[in-house]
Amino acid sequence: MTIAAESKTIEHGGASHNGEPTGMYKWLTSTDHKVIGKSYMYTSLVFLLIAGSMAMIIRAQLMSPNGHVVSQQMYNELFTIHGSIMLYLFAGPFAFGGFANFILPLQIGAPDMAFPRLNALSYWLYLTGGTTMLLGFFTAGGAAAFGWVAYAPLSSYTNAPGPGPDLWIIAIALTGFSGIFTAVNLVTTAFYLRAPGLTMFRMPIFTWSMVVTGMLILIAFPILTAAMIMLYCDRHLGTHFFTVSGGGSPVMWQNLFWFFGHPEVYILALPYFGMVSEIVPVFSRKPVFGYKGLVFATLAIAALSTGVWAHHMYTTGTVLLPFFSALSLLIAVPTGIKVFTWIGTMWGGNISFKTPMLFVIGFIVTFVMGGMTGVMLASPPIDFAVHDTYFVVAHFHQVLAGTAIFAGFAGFYYWYPKLTGRMLRESLGKLQFWMAFIAFNLTFIPQYLAGLRGMPRRVPVYLVQDHVTFLNQLSSVGAFVTFLSFVVWLVNLWVSWKKPIAAGDNPWDGHTLEWGTSSPPPHHNFTSLPPIRSQRPVWDANHPEHADHLNHELPKKEAIRR
Amino acid sequence: MKIEYRIYLGIGLFVSVLTVVYFFWAKEYGGATMFFGTAGLGIMPAMYMGWWHRRMKPRPEDTENATMAESKGAIGAFPSYTIWPFVLGMGAFMSALSLVFGEWTLVIGGALLIFGAR
Numbered sequence: 001m002t003i004a005a006e007s008k009t010i011e012h013g014g015a016s017h018n019g020e021p022t023g024m025y026k027w028l029t030s031t032d033h034k035v036i037g038k039s040y041m042y043t044s045l046v047f048l049l050i051a052g053s054m055a056m057i058i059r060a061q062l063m064s065p066n067g068h069v070v071s072q073q074m075y076n077e078l079f080t081i082h083g084s085i086m087l088y089l090f091a092g093p094f095a096f097g098g099f100a101n102f103i104l105p106l107q108i109g110a111p112d113m114a115f116p117r118l119n120a121l122s123y124w125l126y127l128t129g130g131t132t133m134l135l136g137f138f139t140a141g142g143a144a145a146f147g148w149v150a151y152a153p154l155s156s157y158t159n160a161p162g163p164g165p166d167l168w169i170i171a172i173a174l175t176g177f178s179g180i181f182t183a184v185n186l187v188t189t190a191f192y193l194r195a196p197g198l199t200m201f202r203m204p205i206f207t208w209s210m211v212v213t214g215m216l217i218l219i220a221f222p223i224l225t226a227a228m229i230m231l232y233c234d235r236h237l238g239t240h241f242f243t244v245s246g247g248g249s250p251v252m253w254q255n256l257f258w259f260f261g262h263p264e265v266y267i268l269a270l271p272y273f274g275m276v277s278e279i280v281p282v283f284s285r286k287p288v289f290g291y292k293g294l295v296f297a298t299l300a301i302a303a304l305s306t307g308v309w310a311h312h313m314y315t316t317g318t319v320l321l322p323f324f325s326a327l328s329l330l331i332a333v334p335t336g337i338k339v340f341t342w343i344g345t346m347w348g349g350n351i352s353f354k355t356p357m358l359f360v361i362g363f364i365v366t367f368v369m370g371g372m373t374g375v376m377l378a379s380p381p382i383d384f385a386v387h388d389t390y391f392v393v394a395h396f397h398q399v400l401a402g403t404a405i406f407a408g409f410a411g412f413y414y415w416y417p418k419l420t421g422r423m424l425r426e427s428l429g430k431l432q433f434w435m436a437f438i439a440f441n442l443t444f445i446p447q448y449l450a451g452l453r454g455m456p457r458r459v460p461v462y463l464v465q466d467h468v469t470f471l472n473q474l475s476s477v478g479a480f481v482t483f484l485s486f487v488v489w490l491v492n493l494w495v496s497w498k499k500p501i502a503a504g505d506n507p508w509d510g511h512t513l514e515w516g517t518s519s520p521p522p523h524h525n526f527t528s529l530p531p532i533r534s535q536r537p538v539w540d541a542n543h544p545e546h547a548d549h550l551n552h553e554l555p556k557k558e559a560i561r562r
Numbered sequence: 563m564k565i566e567y568r569i570y571l572g573i574g575l576f577v578s579v580l581t582v583v584y585f586f587w588a589k590e591y592g593g594a595t596m597f598f599g600t601a602g603l604g605i606m607p608a609m610y611m612g613w614w615h616r617r618m619k620p621r622p623e624d625t626e627n628a629t630m631a632e633s634k635g636a637i638g639a640f641p642s643y644t645i646w647p648f649v650l651g652m653g654a655f656m657s658a659l660s661l662v663f664g665e666w667t668l669v670i671g672g673a674l675l676i677f678g679a680r
Contacts, residue, residue, distance in 0.1 A: 029643040124651025196622035200565040320588040
């Protein structure tokens with residue numbers, strides 16, 4: 001494998017690979033996908049802690065029926081920015097900016113992403129976008145306070161004056177562009193930079209998930225960016241896209257937003273499904289069960305997700321209920337196939353319950369619980385009853401937060417040795433898992449019940465007569481303990497940094513190409529590649545007697561006679 | 563290129579079906595327009611990749627028994643480091659802030675953008 005010398009850097013002063021900058025200047029100038037991936041990952045984890053702290057304030061406010069922790073305006077700002085950060089700045093970028101950037105080129109044996117400079121630019125747009133969103137808290141009118149969905153007419157200039165909402169719009173536009181650039185990069189890299197012999201149907205499931213996520217981003221994000229520009233024009237340039245007074249339609253905003261917003265849910269979820277599909281086979285010491293089923297389920301989820309946006313809008317009365325209900329219910333089928341294949345992979349396997357595997361099992365439990373309530377919500381009669389109650393809040397937290405936290409940390413514990421060359425401590429990891437798992441469910445299961453008792457979302461106070469006080473207290477205690485579990489994780493990071501345990505190249509006996517290089521990988525990733533004859537090239541190289549491709553070479557008739 | 567092309571084609575065709583069904587059933591033109599655009603976002607890349615698929619031999623990465631030696635020549639040009647993405651990013655950031663804080667940030671941002679994109 002040869003990699004051409006970069007002509008441009010030579011023009012700029014002839015720096016060789018040895019003369020590379022270090023420290024801060026390296027971070028600013030690097031176009032290496034590994035540096036950018038790590039920057040994405042750690043930036044998004046900082047955003048997770050910021051938004052998590054906001055959730056703690058929200059839960060403190062709801063500890064008692066008439067909470068006075070923050071003012072009602074401040075409460076609105078907090079839940080808006082909490083949701084916006086979690087969805088736009090943490091869950092997505094952590095997976096498709098962080099993990100995908102770092103892991104995808106390694107998994108397909110590529111030296112870097114297809115467009116390294118674009119990759120760097122998309123990180124800077126993401127960082128500045130995130131900063132812009134937080135800047136809202138430093139303006140006189142405060143940050144945006146209309147919820148992460150910014151429904152018209154709440155987001156009009158009359159109802160949301162001041163620079164805070166504008167900063168929110170700019171922030172979403174910047175991160176939107178960042179997401180689009182990353183998606184272009186991911187899809188191009190997977191299509192054009194695979195190693196010889198690594199056909200599409202030999203790509204690891206994580207890479208497949210990232211390809212499909214990239215395709216979904218390219219469909220969904222442009223609409224979001226367009227909607228943001230329209231909203232800005234409505235606020236400042238006198239247009240009337242979403243205002244009734246000028247002949248516009250507020251429901252149009254909901255259509256545009258959710259046409260982005262529902263694929264976005266799968267943009268957030270699919271990468272984590274991919275991580276789980278990598279971790280389950282490694283810790284069950286089996287190849288993944290139903291590889292093509294997983295691939296086609298991923299594609300089916302992506303295709304169907306473009307046609308379900310209006311299930312967020314049943315109660316507007318302007319949408320075709322049978323169409324959207326049928327498509328929403330259909331999505332449960334490929335999702336069910338995925339859960340089935342994960343369990344099928346574990347079935348009869350030699351399972352080792354290391355921290356990543358524990359987190360994966362925690363993910364499957366919470367995700368199935370959230371998914372079941374999702375199927376309930378897809379049916380209009382139930383949705384009419386519980387729309388905009390805490391039932392919905394509990395549902396999407398179990399699906400999205402459960403996925404991002406449990407599958408995300410599973411991925412983090414699994415790939416951290418590859419990222420740094422150091423191991424995280426198993427004992428602290430298991431402590432973190434059990435704290436997070438118990439406390440997370442303690443947070444959200446009471447919220448289902450509170451929702452069924454009629455507690456609406458986004459309220460800072462409630463009445464004693466509503467009989468939701470105890471449920472809210474349970475939920476708050478759960479939330480505080482969940483936050484403490486992140487402190488355990490920070491301690492784990494600190495311990496692994498101060499007293500490193502060397503990981504070696506392949507601590508988990510992994511299957512895919514990223515485990516076939518050193519930890520952390522060298523410049524341009526590989527000094528040599530093993531021959532790729534199956535979906536598990538590194539497994540084949542390490543266990544030649546059990547190599548996957550041997551089975552394929554058996555004549556079919558003989559295999560049956562045995 | 564065959565599988566890449568068929569994935570995009572599959573998504574494009576599926577959304578095309580949805581477009582037709584939705585257009586005649588819901589009679590709601592906003593959603594139908596978005597469906598139509600999405601179908602295009604599937605079919606257009608499919609046409610590009612299908613065009614190439616018919617005109618080139620299978621690449622080493624499309625061949626099951628390819629060896630490392632079959633990928634000849636340079637894979638691509640990968641810069642080792644460059645400051646310009648950072649300059650462009652800061653330019654875009656400052657220019658975008660001008661929509662909120664007034665034109666003075668556009669002066670800085672525009673200068674950085676021109677300097678970075680030159």
